[in-house]
Structure formats: C-alpha cells, structure tokens
Amino acid sequence: MVEKIQPKQQRRGGPNRHHRNNFQNAKPIQTKTPETPKPLDSFDRFRGKIFRRRDMKIHDESKTSQSGSLTSSNETLRVIPIGGCEEVGRNMTVFEYGNDIIILDMGIQFPEEDMPGIDYIIPNISYLRGKEKNIRAVIFSHGHLDHIGAAQILLEKLGYPPVVGRNFTLAMIKKRMEDYAPGSAKKLKTILVKTINDRFTFGKFKIGFFDIEHSIMDAVGVILGTPSGNIIHPGDWTISTGSERVTYNHLSKIPSPRILMLESLGATDFRTDPVSDKEMYANLQMLIDKAPGRVIIGTFSSQIKRVGKLIEYAEKIGKKVALEGFSMKSNVEIAQTLGYIKVAKNTLIPINEVNNIPDEKVVIICTGAQGEGNAALSRIVADNHRFVRLKKKDTIIFSSSVIPGNERTVQRLKDNLYRKCDNVIHTNLMDVHVSGHTNAAGIKEIIKQIKPDFFIPVYANHYFLKEAAKRAVEIGFPKERIIVPDNGSVIEFKDKQFKVAENKIDTSYVFVDGLGVGDVSQIVLRDRQVLAEDGMIVVIVQIDNKTGKLIGSPDIISRGFIFMKEHKDLIEATRQKVRDITTDKDSKTEADPDDIKNSLRNELGQFLFQKTQRRPMILPVVIEV
Ligand SMILES: [Zn+2]
Numbered sequence: 001m002v003e004k005i006q007p008k009q010q011r012r013g014g015p016n017r018h019h020r021n022n023f024q025n026a027k028p029i030q031t032k033t034p035e036t037p038k039p040l041d042s043f044d045r046f047r048g049k050i051f052r053r054r055d056m057k058i059h060d061e062s063k064t065s066q067s068g069s070l071t072s073s074n075e076t077l078r079v080i081p082i083g084g085c086e087e088v089g090r091n092m093t094v095f096e097y098g099n100d101i102i103i104l105d106m107g108i109q110f111p112e113e114d115m116p117g118i119d120y121i122i123p124n125i126s127y128l129r130g131k132e133k134n135i136r137a138v139i140f141s142h143g144h145l146d147h148i149g150a151a152q153i154l155l156e157k158l159g160y161p162p163v164v165g166r167n168f169t170l171a172m173i174k175k176r177m178e179d180y181a182p183g184s185a186k187k188l189k190t191i192l193v194k195t196i197n198d199r200f201t202f203g204k205f206k207i208g209f210f211d212i213e214h215s216i217m218d219a220v221g222v223i224l225g226t227p228s229g230n231i232i233h234p235g236d237w238t239i240s241t242g243s244e245r246v247t248y249n250h251l252s253k254i255p256s257p258r259i260l261m262l263e264s265l266g267a268t269d270f271r272t273d274p275v276s277d278k279e280m281y282a283n284l285q286m287l288i289d290k291a292p293g294r295v296i297i298g299t300f301s302s303q304i305k306r307v308g309k310l311i312e313y314a315e316k317i318g319k320k321v322a323l324e325g326f327s328m329k330s331n332v333e334i335a336q337t338l339g340y341i342k343v344a345k346n347t348l349i350p351i352n353e354v355n356n357i358p359d360e361k362v363v364i365i366c367t368g369a370q371g372e373g374n375a376a377l378s379r380i381v382a383d384n385h386r387f388v389r390l391k392k393k394d395t396i397i398f399s400s401s402v403i404p405g406n407e408r409t410v411q412r413l414k415d416n417l418y419r420k421c422d423n424v425i426h427t428n429l430m431d432v433h434v435s436g437h438t439n440a441a442g443i444k445e446i447i448k449q450i451k452p453d454f455f456i457p458v459y460a461n462h463y464f465l466k467e468a469a470k471r472a473v474e475i476g477f478p479k480e481r482i483i484v485p486d487n488g489s490v491i492e493f494k495d496k497q498f499k500v501a502e503n504k505i506d507t508s509y510v511f512v513d514g515l516g517v518g519d520v521s522q523i524v525l526r527d528r529q530v531l532a533e534d535g536m537i538v539v540i541v542q543i544d545n546k547t548g549k550l551i552g553s554p555d556i557i558s559r560g561f562i563f564m565k566e567h568k569d570l571i572e573a574t575r576q577k578v579r580d581i582t583t584d585k586d587s588k589t590e591a592d593p594d595d596i597k598n599s600l601r602n603e604l605g606q607f608l609f610q611k612t613q614r615r616p617m618i619l620p621v622v623i624e625v
Pocket residue numbers: 142144214236436
C-alpha cells in the first residue's frame with residue numbers, strides 16, 4: 001500500500017513542468033471578481049443543432065502528441081478529476097475553459113488501514129495554485145462527506161470562491177465550517193440553487209441542474225455547458241424501483257457533444273431486482289411496530305432521508321426516538337431546521353432519558369454499524385455506553401451495508417450482539433437496507449436514456465470504473481468514446497474530439513491529522529507503520545566528548561517492542577551490545593555522536609533482528625559530557 005502514498009508525477013507543490021510551459025502562453029490571470037451569476041434563458045438556445053453521430057470525430061490515439069502537450073486554446077474544455085477516480089471519496093473535479101474554472105465537489109476520503117492516526121485525506125489542490133482568481137464557482141452536488149468534507153479547508157485555501165448548492169447541502173457545508181473554525185461560515189459566498197430550473201452563467205460556463213435520487217435531501221445532478229461540450233454529472237445517484245421514478249430522458253436533448261460523467265459504484269452489482277425503498281421501509285416499520293422491547297437501529301448518518309422517515313414513523317405509532325452519534329445528531333438537526341424532517345418537539349429525546357420510558361416505546365438510532373471503535377453502537381455493545389445497556393429483549397437492526405474492508409470488524413460486532421440480544425436483524429436476514437447507489441442495470445439504463453457522446457465513469461475505485469465501461473460496451477456504446485480516468489488525468493475536449501494528456505497533475509495524498517493539514521508526510525506515516533508493527537527502542541548512552549569512551553551503563557527503553565520485565569536477558573544482551581558498539585570507536589580521534597548514533601542504529605538493528613526477527617525503530621540518544 002505504500003506505493004499509493006507516492007506522488008503520482010512529482011512531489012507535491014507546483015504544477016508539473018508540462019503544464020507550466022503551457023501556462024506561459026496562457027492569458028494573464030484575470031483580477032476581476034467573479035461575475036455575478038445570472039439565470040440563463042435555458043439550454044434551449046443550443047437545441048437548434050441536431051447532432052449526428054457520424055459527424056463526430058473520434059479520438060485517435062496516434063494523434064496524441066508525444067509530450068501529451070495540449071494547446072491552451074480558449075476553445076478547449078479541460079476536465080481534470082483531482083480525486084474520486086481511484087477510491088471511494090475525495091471526490092473533486094476541475095473543469096477549465098479558457099480562463100474560467102468551475103469545481104465540482106470537495107470530498108474527503110477516509111484513511112486506509114495502513115495510515116495510522118490519519119483522520120482523513122483531502123484532494124490535492126496544487127494544480128489550482130496561482131489560478132485562484134480563475135475559479136468562478138464551486139458547485140456541490142450533495143451534502144455527503146465524500147463530496148463536501150474538505151470544503152472547510154479547501155475553500156479557505158482558494159480564497160473563498162462562490163459556492164453553489166441546494167439548501168441542505170449549503171447548510172451541511174456551513175455546519176462543517178463552523179465545527180472546524182467557528183465564525184468561518186460567514187466568509188462563504190453562497191449561491192442557492194432554489195429550484196432545479198435555476199441556471200447560472202460563470203464566465204464561459206453555463207450551469208444547469210437535474211433531479212436525481214440519492215439517500216440525502218437536496219442531492220442534485222449538474223450540467224456544465226461550454227461551447228466545446230456539455231458535461232452531465234449526476235453526482236451520486238440511483239434509480240429507484242418505486243413509482244415516483246426519476247428519469248433522465250430529457251437530458252438526451254442537451255446539445256452534443258454530451259459528456260456523461262457517471263458515479264459507477266454499482267457497476268458490479270448484478271442483482272436484477274434490487275430491493276425497493278418501499279419494501280425496506282415496510283420491513284423497518286414492521287420491526288419497529290412489533291418489537292417486544294427497545295429498537296436500536298444502526299445506520300449511516302449519511303442515510304439522512306431514511307433516518308428522517310424512521311423518526312416520523314416512530315412518532316406516528318407513539319414511540320420516542322433518541323439519536324446517538326455526533327454526525328447523526330447534527331445531520332438531523334440541520335434537516336429539522338430546514339423543515340426536511342417534521343416531528344413534534346417531544347418525539348426526540350436525549351439519550352439519557354431512554355431509561356425513564358418503557359422499553360417498548362423507545363427507538364434508538366445510532367451510528368457505528370461498521371464497528372467503528374468509538375461510535376455509539378460499538379460502545380453500547382462493549383457496555384461502555386453511559387446510558388444504554390443491552391437487554392435480551394432489545395431488537396437490533398443493521399440498516400446498513402458492510403463497507404468493503406470492514407467485514408471482520410462488523411462480524412465481531414454481530415457476534416457480540418448475538419451474545420447479548422435475541423433479536424439481531426441484518427440484511428442477510430431481511431431487507432432492511434437499500435443503497436443510495438444504483439446497480440449495473442441502472443448504469444445501462446441511464447446511458448440509454450441520456451445517449452451521451454462520451455462516457456466517463458467516475459467516483460469509485462478503478463475497477464468499478466473499468467467495469468462501468470464494460471457495462472456501457474455491453475449495450476453497444478462505442479468503446480473509443482469511453483474514457484476511464486485516473487486521478488489527475490487531464491481530459492481535453494475540442495472540436496468534438498477528446499484527448500487525454502500524457503502527463504497527469506499532482507494528486508498525491510494530503511493527510512489531515514488533528515489540526516494539521518498536509519504536515520504528515522509519507523515519512524511520518526512510514527514511521528507510524530514501523531511503530532505500529534514492531535515498536536521502538538530508545539538507547540541512551542553517555543560518552544566522554546574527548547575520548548568517545550562510554551560513561552556508566554547505557555539506558556534502554558522499550559515501547560511496543562518487548563515487555564522489558566519479562567525479557568531481562570535480552571535487555572542485558574542489548575546493553576552489552578551497546579557497550580561493544582560504543583567502545584569499538586577509535587579513542588584517538590574526537591568523539592562523533594552522529595557516527596555513534598549511526599552505528600547503534602545499524603548494528604543494534606541487526607542484533608535485535610537476529611535475536612527476535614523483529615525490526616523495532618531504534619532511537620539512539622548520545623549525551624556528551
Ligand atoms: Zn452520496
């Protein structure tokens with residue numbers, strides 16, 4: 001996994017050489033403030049042109065110049081995914097046309113197992129350095145953290161460009177900013193998307209929207225119109241099997257070239273008949289209704305629509321709801337403030353009151369269905385929760401899927417729950433979860449409906465993108481019009497052709513750890529990995545600064561390597577080794593502490609590996625007296 005941490009093209013900081021060359025030809029950066037957006041009359045003005053497929057010139061690999069050099073001509077639409085094309089999360093795409101830049105989403109990625117201590121990863125915006133003035137707007141498709149989670153950091157770094165989004169999305173961003181730096185939300189320049197028919201012009205970009213379905217309120221699809229192509233980007237989306245089905249046929253009327261950038265998480269989900277929302281809610285309601293005692297529902301706080309419906313249902317049948325988990329509470333609060341969740345004041349109760357109410361009247365909705373150590377459900381199961389102790393009669397519902405990578409943790413959580421409760425319900429037993437993402441059939445369906453000229457699968461791990469490309473080919477979409485990007489790919493559209501530059505922009509990881517942004521480097525991370533795997537040993541020696549002779553006995557401290565009290569022999573042998581290493585030095589020359597440190601690190605490392613087959617980090621401290 002370490003190679004994932006390596007910068008893709010060059011070290012963080014500054015655009016790569018190729019781009020720098022191009023930008024020398026670019027126009028000087030405009031200093032005027034972004035244009036005030038005004039509604040477009042609509043996309044109708046484009047509809048006169050009817051696109052004929054045979055007119056389309058197809059990308060020809062042989063024509064791609066050797067250097068991947070691209071003209072910085074004003075008619076070129078540049079699409080640059082900064083993140084979200086090799087992972088789930090860190091979604092952020094830059095659209096550039098002449099001197100105008102529009103950004104879509106600023107998400108975070110959660111750390112991998114080999115990134116100890118990292119809170120999250122944010123998109124690398126080094127490509128935008130020096131181009132801040134060109135950023136006309138940042139559009140947010142919806143309020144999930146993998147789309148807005150880095151906003152509080154990146155918006156500040158980019159000088160607070162105008163932010164475009166629907167009501168709930170903007171409220172989520174403001175909340176995130178306030179949690180990060182109180183008072184910072186005031187600096188936001190927001191442009192509210194009041195209805196799906198709103199249109200905005202930002203420089204050469206004409207921005208429109210369309211309805212989509214997703215698990216959060218106010219999720220919206222975005223259309224970015226430029227003279228060189230019209231991007232259609234649903235953000236995260238699904239096609240429900242319900243009666244109020246959202247369709248996308250109308251998007252096929254957008255003028256060519258239509259470029260569909262499609263979140264493709266469902267590309268390998270081949271279930272022909274996914275569970276409908278309706279069935280899921282029927283099951284959940286039945287369980288809440290019939291529960292002999294308390295109901296504890298573990299779900300994602302991002303499933304805010306579902307949480308809202310469950311609260312409303314509980315109220316309807318006279319039950320009280322307690323919410324547990326920071327994000328759960330704050331998301332519901334925002335939804336309530338905006339009127340998206342409508343419940344009476346006394347329906348929601350604080351968690352410390354659950355024990356004052358008869359069990360059969362209590363519903364607890366909490367985070368932690370992934371077994372996250374500090375989350376509410378884990379604490380409840382471990383008897384570490386301040387107010388909730390599990391009872392045999394409780395009904396526990398996992399209204400969630402298992403995120404890949406969390407299988408073992410979730411299994412352990414379930415095992416512990418089964419010991420304590422008689423009624424544990426999860427998706428293997430009953431349909432109590434529906435994903436907010438479509439399946440393979442949905443991907444084919446949306447492509448058929450929109451009839452794009454180019455298809456760019458995005459917002460998922462690389463293999464999903466490749467699989468989504470296959471789904472498109474299966475329904476006859478021409479392979480040569482599919483672009484599977486990596487993070488940092490620079491895709492250019494001009495004259496109905498596309499070109500992918502040979503060089504990528506820098507998208508190496510930027511880690512956030514506590515209050516530090518980007519200050520944890522690969523070296524720090526590698527140290528943490530070593531410490532986590534083999535621990536460390538500190539060796540303190542005092543030497544005579546003239547002769548280099550060892551004074552007294554070396555001190556040895558072990559942490560995470562061996563328990564010293566139980567390994568006195570090894571400690572003694574180590575101490576003797578330290579003596580040998582330090583006395584070996586030439587006593588005629590002046591003592592060189594660095595030299596001694598290096599010897600200690602190397603020779604002691606070998607010695608300990610021979611003895612233990614472990615490679616602890618060795619920290620030599622040489623004190624000259
Ligand atoms: Zn989402």
